[in-house]
Amino acid sequence: MKKYFLYSALVALALVGCDYNEDNFEGFDDFGKPTDVKKGSFEFTDWASLSGNPKTNKYFSEKDKAQDFLPGWLASAYPTADNGSSFTITYDYKDSKTELHDKYYSIKYYKLKDSDYKLVHGEGYYGAYLNKSTVSKLYKILNVEYKDAKEGDVVFTEFNYNETAKPQKMEDPIFTYDFESLTTGDVTSIKNWYVSASGAAWAAKEYDDNKYIQFSANGKGACEAWLITPSVKIEDINKKVGFDVCIGYWNADCLSVLVSSDFDGKDISKATWKDITSFFEIPQEPTSGYGKFVSAGSYELKEFLGKNVYVAFKYVGDGKNKQSTTYQIDNVVFGNDIPTLVKTEPMYALYEKTDKGWNSVNHQDILTLTPADYTAMGDPGKNFNFSSSIPAEEYLPNYLAKTINYPLDGDEKLMVYKYYNGSEVQVNSDSYLYSSKTARWTKNSYITTQTEQYVKSNGKWNFDPSVVISLPPTKSNATTVLYMQTATDWVWENIDQKLLNVTKKGDGYVTSYGNNEYYTGCSAYYGNVDMRVAKAREQYAAGYEGMDDEAIYNKMCEHLIEVMAEVLAKLNANAVPVDGIEVLYTVQVGIFTGTTVNDCTHQLVYKVTAPGKFEYVEDSFQPIQK
Structure with missing residues (x-):
């Protein structure tokens, strides 16, 4: 943060007790009429008084510039301030994202549907998964799903995977339902299905990135529940119905499977139901914990040829009488062939649209x-995602610490992950940076601090990126000492040592004390620019050989202009140009020649031409008129 004394030279020097000021600097007794000129530096925290995004976000940005808000705030906070008032204000600023994060910030999420796998396997084959040989053909699905994708679009794909499983040759099912579209929690309705329950509720559950529907009387009294498929017309004698099932804490047979051709979709009591439970293999284990999903087999529907049928899952139990087995049902299928249950695992891949098509993103x-x-x-492993209750930033730093070997300071890693926002899964990307100082990875918030100057003129507050650096000619001012010593050090390193090949201080322009020099006259001891010609000759006569007093004075002025640009660059490396505004740095110094002719505060003005680069403004080295 810049901490300059942004007082005018007259005010600053009036408060200084240097031994030559009162005698040689004219105009210090006449300050004119008192005015309400306010000056200072502070950190802005009054976000609540602003409007729009800054009020909510508590930071400014490229979209919401400080210059659009702070002038109005200053006018309200300092209504009596006179022209000439100025403040340097430091505030929180949100930078643009890094190049890497900006490119991969907006990521679409796509989870493959059963029909998508057919694009890879081909007609006549069924298998809701990819294997080792087909995973590279994901681009075929993306070409269909994102026909209008533009170059640079990024999609996070999620799919089922089994390395060795081979798709089953079979006709397409006429109906299949896997419950993946349901939101987890109690279920009272499913589109086109009949759902009813007493004593407890059907529930949509998710485990191992797979959704299913579940019922249990555990902890309840008497329960009865019905889950009935939509109407399915049987037009082929070979049609069957099948489903997958998983058992938890078996203690009684509570589930039956029924079929009806006269159910009206509303009143189960009026329908004729045939119990077909015995045709399925429904496990009676485990008695503790949960098993795994297995195929319950199938039932041939040839007797219903030409009719519409409904298949019902009926649960009857009583948790108080140890009839509370948990049943999990998934993948209900009507078709000529019932797919063999294949154990798959979820897998993710990041794809980017390029001029050559969809390519997998493989960036280190x-x-x-x-x-x-x-x-x-x-906890993130319960559903393979983060959420508001399982925040990513609490887990990813440790993950990176264990994953990345020998990180360097400033290293960036872009983390791509699934996030449940309360209603659906989305894909987020966050930038994490490594700090060797703390030896930790932290989320890149892009919040930095910026410091700007605001000046009141013509009755209005205006953003003014220019800076006035007042260097009062006194031994006690830290800023003056810093600038004068920096100048002295520059002369020693770049003139005495490099140019003159001097090896000991005192043999060149820099004195043996090491805190002043007579190349420019800068003195960190006195806090002024000592341009006494006699002292300059005494210190390094060879540097001014053949020159009269006026020539030596002029040469030292040239040197001061040269060196002060280098000092500004060293001490103000964060200075940058601003489009449409001339950024000026004005340096005010006390010149001492031992006479009354030139002894007064002078200013030198420099223009910022590039980050940390300063160019002297021609003819700006002038005494400040009183």
């Missing part, structure tokens, strides 16, 4: 979390 600084990564973190 982009890390896409895998299901195994979520599992290793603990």
Whole structure:
């Protein structure tokens, strides 16, 4: 943060007790009429008084510039301030994202549907998964799903994977339902299905990135529940119905499977139901914990040829009488063939649209979390995602610490992960930076601090990026000492040592004390620019050989202009040009020649031409008129 004394030279020097000021600097007794000129520096925190995004975000940005808000705030906070008032204000600013994060910030999320896999397997084959040989053909699905994608679009794909499984040759099912579209929690309705329950509720659950529907009387009294498929017309004698099932804490047979051709979709009591439970293999284990999903087999529907049928899952239990088995149902299918249950695992891949099509993103600084990564973190592994209650920033720093070997200070990694926002899964990307100082990875908030100057003129507050650096000629001013010593050090390193090949201070322009020099006259001891010609000759006569007093004085002025640009560059490396505004740095110094002719405060003006680069403004080295 810049901390300059932004007082006018007259005010600053009036408060200084240097031994030559009162005798030689004219105009210090006449300050004119008192005015309400306010000056200072502070950190802006009054976000609540602003409007729009800054009020909510508590920072400014490229979109919401400080210059659009702070002048109005200053007018309200300092209504009596006179022209000439100025403040340097430091505030929080949100930078633009890094190049890497900006490119991969907006990521679409796409989870493959059963129909998508057919684009890869081909007609006549069924398998809701990819294997080792087909995973590289994901681009075919993206070409169909994102026909209007533009170059640079990025999609996070999620799909089922089994390395060795081979798709089953079979006709397409006429109906299939996997419950993936449901939101987890109690279920009272499913589109086109009949759902009813007493004593408890059907529930949509998710485990291992797979959704299913569940019922249990555990902890309840008497329960009865019905889950009935939509109407399916049987037009082929070979049609069957099948489903997958998983058992939890079996203690009684509570589930039955029924079929009807006269159910009206509303009143189960008026329909004729045929119990077909015995045709399925529904496990009676485990008695503790949960098993795994297995195929319950199938039932041939040839007797219903030409009719519409409904298949019902009926649960009857009583938790108080140890009839509370948990049943999990998934993948209900009507078709000529019932797909063999294949154990798959979720897998993710990041794809980017390029001029050559969809390509997998393989960037060393982009890390896409895998299901195994979520599992290793603990709670995130329950559903393979983060959420408001499982924030990513609490887990990713440790993940990176364990994953990245020998990181360097400032290293950036872009973390791509799934996030549940309360209603759906989305894909987020966050930039994380490594600090060797703290030996930690932290989320890049892009919040930095910026400091700007605001000046009141013509009755209005205006943004003014220019800076006035007042260097009062006194031994006690820290800023003056810093600038004068920096100038002295520059002369020693660049003139005495490099140009003159001097090896000992005192043998060149820099005195043996090391805190002043007579190349420019800068003195960190006295806090002024000592341009006494006699002292300059005495210190380094060879540098001024053949010159009269006026020539020596002029030469030292030239040197001061040269060296002060270097000092500004060293001490103000963060100075940058601003489009449409001339950024000026004005340096005010006390010149001492030992006479009354030139002894007064002078100013030198420099223009910022590039980051940390200063160019002297021609003819700006002038005494300040009183």
